[in-house]
Amino acid sequence: MELTEKIMYEASYTKDVSFEGIFWMGVKTTGIFCRPTCTARKPKFENVEFFFSTKEAILKGYRPCKVCRPLESLDATPQYIKELLKEISDDPTLKLKDYDLVQRGLEPATIRRWFLKHHGITFHAFQRMSKLNTAFKKLRQGESVTEVAYDMGYDSLSGFNEGFKNIFGVSPKNTPMEKVIDLKRIETMLGTMIACADEHGICLLEFSDRKALPTELKSIAEYFKANIIQGENPHFITLEEELKEYFEGTRTRFSVPLSPVGTDFQKQVWKVLQEIPYGTTRTYQEQADILGNRKSVRAVANANGLNKISIIIPCHRVIGSNGHLTGYGGGIWRKQKLLELEKAILF
Template sequence: MNQLTFDRMYRASCEKDPEFEGLFWMGVKTTGIFCRPTCTARKPLPENVEFFTDSRSAITRGYRACKICKPLELPSQTPAYIERLLEELRASPSLRLRDGDLRERGIEPATLRRWFLKHHGMTFHAFARMQRINTAFRKLQQQSTVTDSAMSAGFDSLSGFGDRFRDVFGVAPSSARAARVLHLQRIETPLGTMIACASEDGLCLVEFSDRKALETELLTLARKLNATIIQAENPHLSLLAEELRSYFAGTLRAFTVPLERTGTDFQHAVWDALVSIPYGTTRSYAEQAVIVGRPSAVRAVANANGMNKIAIVIPCHRVIGADGKLTGYAGGVWRKQHLLQLERDALQANTSNSYTSE
């Protein structure tokens, strides 16, 4: 197999080459959809796609499964004997099939292994283990004990269960019962894709998707809130998407989407001060420090600004250097400049409108 370079994967997807099925998935930035290599949908330009070597990464980057090629389902050419095997697993997830058990069913373990590696990126045994973990997670959330869950999911050892569970869900099994769920969605804006995350109480995070530390940030957030992140619709995220559209159209000045902020009291005070900066204006870090009541703590205020995870809605882009320089912005200085310009233009347009209407 050739190396999976961007060009090779792009070519394979244009040729709908079935040899690459299970080796990569293609995310389409403009639609937020991800596909198999063999998808029959029209192929986008190379600058509008990115590739993933497992479907999980596509999902954590906020892509939704394509309705045409159904990248999360087995390809239609799933052999009947594998269908039967999967059915058996679904019916009794604790079932542990060893090579001998497979042969008894007339299945050659090596063939099965190759098929699963190709179509799911993991061996049959890893796939079965994943199914067991998922069952255990559901059980835990329905209040059974960790030991019960581990045993009924077919794990021999509690520590093996715990390790595997943490790998998959990012929390220890003992905390899964209390675990909350955070919903994640991607939102397209004129300045690029944003990733947003909300609990049932409010918006916890919205950042541009190319931010380097985004994955770490999501994991930290999940840990702090003892939550599992899944990709799903959420009323706060729908409201956010609508408000961002109006914001970028220049018609929205203040967001109303409820927030669930994590952070220290000091950070909260700094973020409150950010929200108090009027639309279309800027403040210096020193001015921010005075407003927070810590005039000598300019650096700490700047740090707390940088810790803001709710971009645009908590307008950290409205803070600039004392000399008027734009200074740093997690989403890139070019975006900060664009946001400030957008707000100034919207104010300007509004002023001239009210002149004409008078």
């Protein structure tokens, strides 16, 4: 598919999010450049030109738009939020109030909006949940309810029991029978990703704006009969290091252990995906042929779409039989960028 100026102009006119990160539009009459999804009024076709990187636009003399902010990563976690998250992770017993945020030069309402948008709860509720998540793990490791309650800063056992049951739906004494899945936000050059892991390995790695993410998290929790909680996991250390190397272009294979959730057939398809060499692509038909059933193309495509571990299980390396890019849960623009990174450029 040739990416013509007409296609790019139409994409910017309709604010097509699937073209985010693929091109930027410069407006000759104002001297600014924008994302395809910019909400500012669109200029006439003869007054625009297109670029395939922000660097090109800047070198041509364009300034970044103040409305869509094309130089910022989509959905990136601000540094002040990262610092708060680290502080809570390092000491879950902390109880930061609005006064403490103001003392740090932060606006409580801004912090509240960010946590509501990205976690579905307020900052203060997030702190309470983080504290109880740590308690959950301590109980699973065999520590007593009384010891954990007071270690986590609770004044009474009744307060600890009530808060715990509100979050997990069970009393602390039943916790050792439950399984836990850890969840963490990871920043990448293509946007924020959500990772999940159990004791065996990574069971989810998705871009945070994928529409199917809530459904995937629910299916993982049901599959393992587990609680998914914000927390650290040893596998996250390996994952973050290997993702960083991948995006820097110095890693072509991943070694982090995986714990995929799916049927036997889906796991077969995902294994074949992992065998696609870095920097190459395959079609769905070629995948079906490798699996030994030429007629299973549709089933293979469906299994690809249900892959919950992006990049590591590289469904982005699968294209249509006509050589065009096909659907990708993280957005076609990300699929294109991943292929460009691996030098399997299709546009």
